[in-house]
Amino acid sequence: MTDAITQLAGFARIFLDLAFLMFIPGFAISLVFFPFLSDIPIFERLIFSGIASIGTAMVAVLFLDVALGIESGPGNALLILIIITVAVLLLWRIECVFLKKFRITASSIPLQIRIYHESQHIFHNALDMVKKFSQRIISRIGK
Numbered sequence: 593m594t595d596a597i598t599q600l601a602g603f604a605r606i607f608l609d610l611a612f613l614m615f616i617p618g619f620a621i622s623l624v625f626f627p628f629l630s631d632i633p634i635f636e637r638l639i640f641s642g643i644a645s646i647g648t649a650m651v652a653v654l655f656l657d658v659a660l661g662i663e664s665g666p667g668n669a670l671l672i673l674i675i676i677t678v679a680v681l682l683l684w685r686i687e688c689v690f691l692k693k694f695r696i697t698a699s700s701i702p703l704q705i706r707i708y709h710e711s712q713h714i715f716h717n718a719l720d721m722v723k724k725f726s727q728r729i730i731s732r733i734g735k
Contacts, residue, residue: 612670612673613649613669615642616677617676617677617680618642618643618644618647620684621640624687625640627684627691652669652676656668
């Protein structure tokens with residue numbers, strides 16, 4: 593019975609470690625950039641969370657190893673990721689308090705959301721231009 597509990601605790605620790613490595617810090621960072629859950633689609637928030645989490649983990653481990661001179665083992669890395677996540681969530685809460693104080697809601701579209709939508713528009717226009725250009729080149733090659 594204790595072996596099963598020990599194995600279950602081991603699997604839970606692995607799951608928690610993977611969550612902190614691949615998702616949780618990035619999700620907290622995405623909340624700082626896009627404070628309302630309706631600001632960006634959930635799929636894009638998940639992708640942003642994954643990329644930001646991996647980047648945060650790499651920078652955290654490098655900071656531990658190079659700047660602080662602390663050996664970067666799994667326990668130390670998890671601890672620094674937890675500290676970063678808590679700090680970022682506190683920053684998000686402070687941001688939410690200020691947004692509420694100044695009565696900024698998701699419908700009033702903060703600056704970063706306007707920048708996001710404009711960048712999406714530019715990105716789609718660039719893709720359309722590349723598509724048209726590649727079609728022209730393919731049609732010329734086919735002649």
